[in-house]
Amino acid sequence: MGKLQSVTALAASIALVAGISGSTNAAPASVGDDGIGDPYFPKYGNGGYRVAHYGIDVTYHPKSRRLVGNTVVRARAKQRLTRFNLDLLVRAKRVRVNGKRVRFRQSKHELVIRPRHAIRRGKRFRVRVAYAGEPGSIRWHGRTAFKTNPRLALAAGQPNVAPWWFPSNDHPSDKARYAIDLTVPTGRQAISNGRLAGRVRHGSMTTWRWRPRKPMATYLAFATFGDYRIRRGRTQGGQPYLYAVEKHIGRKTDRAAWRSLRATGRVTRFLAKRWGRYPYGQIGGVVTRRFTTALENQTRPVYDASFFHNLKRPANTSIIAHEMAHQWFGDAVAIRRWRNIWLNEGYATYSAWMWSQRLGRNTVKQLFHYNYKRPASAKYWRFKVADPGPRRLFHDAVYTRGAMTLHALRRTIGSKDFFALSRRWVHRNNGIGSEREYRRLAEHISGKDLDRFFHRWVHARHKPKL
Numbered sequence: 033m034g035k036l037q038s039v040t041a042l043a044a045s046i047a048l049v050a051g052i053s054g055s056t057n058a059a060p061a062s063v064g065d066d067g068i069g070d071p072y073f074p075k076y077g078n079g080g081y082r083v084a085h086y087g088i089d090v091t092y093h094p095k096s097r098r099l100v101g102n103t104v105v106r107a108r109a110k111q112r113l114t115r116f117n118l119d120l121l122v123r124a125k126r127v128r129v130n131g132k133r134v135r136f137r138q139s140k141h142e143l144v145i146r147p148r149h150a151i152r153r154g155k156r157f158r159v160r161v162a163y164a165g166e167p168g169s170i171r172w173h174g175r176t177a178f179k180t181n182p183r184l185a186l187a188a189g190q191p192n193v194a195p196w197w198f199p200s201n202d203h204p205s206d207k208a209r210y211a212i213d214l215t216v217p218t219g220r221q222a223i224s225n226g227r228l229a230g231r232v233r234h235g236s237m238t239t240w241r242w243r244p245r246k247p248m249a250t251y252l253a254f255a256t257f258g259d260y261r262i263r264r265g266r267t268q269g270g271q272p273y274l275y276a277v278e279k280h281i282g283r284k285t286d287r288a289a290w291r292s293l294r295a296t297g298r299v300t301r302f303l304a305k306r307w308g309r310y311p312y313g314q315i316g317g318v319v320t321r322r323f324t325t326a327l328e329n330q331t332r333p334v335y336d337a338s339f340f341h342n343l344k345r346p347a348n349t350s351i352i353a354h355e356m357a358h359q360w361f362g363d364a365v366a367i368r369r370w371r372n373i374w375l376n377e378g379y380a381t382y383s384a385w386m387w388s389q390r391l392g393r394n395t396v397k398q399l400f401h402y403n404y405k406r407p408a409s410a411k412y413w414r415f416k417v418a419d420p421g422p423r424r425l426f427h428d429a430v431y432t433r434g435a436m437t438l439h440a441l442r443r444t445i446g447s448k449d450f451f452a453l454s455r456r457w458v459h460r461n462n463g464i465g466s467e468r469e470y471r472r473l474a475e476h477i478s479g480k481d482l483d484r485f486f487h488r489w490v491h492a493r494h495k496p497k498l
């Protein structure tokens with residue numbers, strides 16, 4: 033996520049999530065837990081199974097702001113299941129398991145499903161959920177991740193957004209593959225992740241078929257419906273791109289937005305030289321007025337138009353560098369628990385610092401010292417970056433102390449080992465990692481004991497000495 037001006041608003045809304053009660057799991061062994069076990073957000077995700085694939089089919093009616101969905105979740109049981117949950121806020125109408133209608137109940141965020149027969153451990157199963165509602169009017173823990181106005185709707189958010197538009201096992205530690213079909217009135221646009229495989233018109237409605245190729249965390253799947261100008265093509269390096277800017281955002285903002293988006297190819301090439309091959313087959317970006325910040329949706333970050341208002345320069349490529357860096361850090365390698373967020377934001381911030389230096393502006397060293405010079409008494413140093421708590425997930429210190437940690441690590445183990453570590457980290461086999469795993473990899477590559485290093489930089493509640 034990009035920080036800049038609007039993150040405080042988001043942080044404030046996230047803070048409300050902090051009050052969730054723990055999961056209520058004195059359940060029998062054949063019942064899937066109602067949470068995946070992340071202490072920050074006990075109800076996020078579920079226990080008892082892993083998802084392999086989401087087949088999402090959603091129709092959005094801008095006039096009534098209604099969403100009608102039909103999603104097929106293909107999963108594999110990790111245990112015997114007589115009951116299991118999916119995360120969904122929109123009202124479920126019908127649920128089928130392996131083709132058969134089943135009983136279910138729904139209490140706000142949890143859709144509790146009882147298959148007719150217990151699902152055996154290790155078995156694959158298929159859940160089809162039909163649902164409908166007005167997701168823009170659903171607030172959960174003080175916020176909605178589905179933003180609407182009469183012309184546009186946007187489903188995007190961190191740490192969660194999926195429950196507003198499709199049933200899921202909503203946690204980054206359960207990545208899956210996707211096929212996303214979005215239907216809107218003909219003449220409107222519907223944008224999501226990955227490749228646009230085609231558009232099918234049926235009367236007054238048109239279906240946009242999106243096919244992201246690689247596994248993806250649920251919060252990185254996004255959808256937007258509305259009035260966009262879309263440009264597709266290939267960069268000079270041959271990378272397919274798809275950029276979109278909401279219509280009528282003002283002439284100057286529109287021009288700056290396009291200039292910034294068009295830098296995405298250049299930024300991506302720069303980052304690939306440091307972090308290894310770009311992980312996906314598509315690049316892109318979407319600019320809208322319906323968001324308050326920026327978010328690294330896989331292959332297609334979304335940027336609020338305010339990032340491109342009243343610029344002193346012709347474009348804002350710093351935010352592009354930040355969100356594109358997340359394609360490696362956060363997207364290709366997702367975090368196992370939300371408290372590991374500093375790894376994502378640290379790398380994204382550090383990448384934007386390197387991009388700044390590349391443009392001949394502030395150097396990495398200058399940016400490091402600019403942040404480091406805060407007095408030791410500042411609140412900024414007074415919490416664990418490696419465990420900031422759900423209220424501080426997007427705190428400025430998570431970003432900049434994260435980036436300083438990476439720079440200090442680079443100074444400690446040397447650039448060669450640091451970049452080797454970073455590349456290996458991105459291309460982990462399962463695409464998920466925790467700080468402990470990162471530290472182990474750093475120690476393995478450098479041959480150094482880094483316990484004290486990580487303690488001083490991300491676990492201590494005071495300013496580290498240089």
Ligand SMILES: [Zn+2]
Binds near residue numbers: 033358
């Ligand atoms: Zn970020």
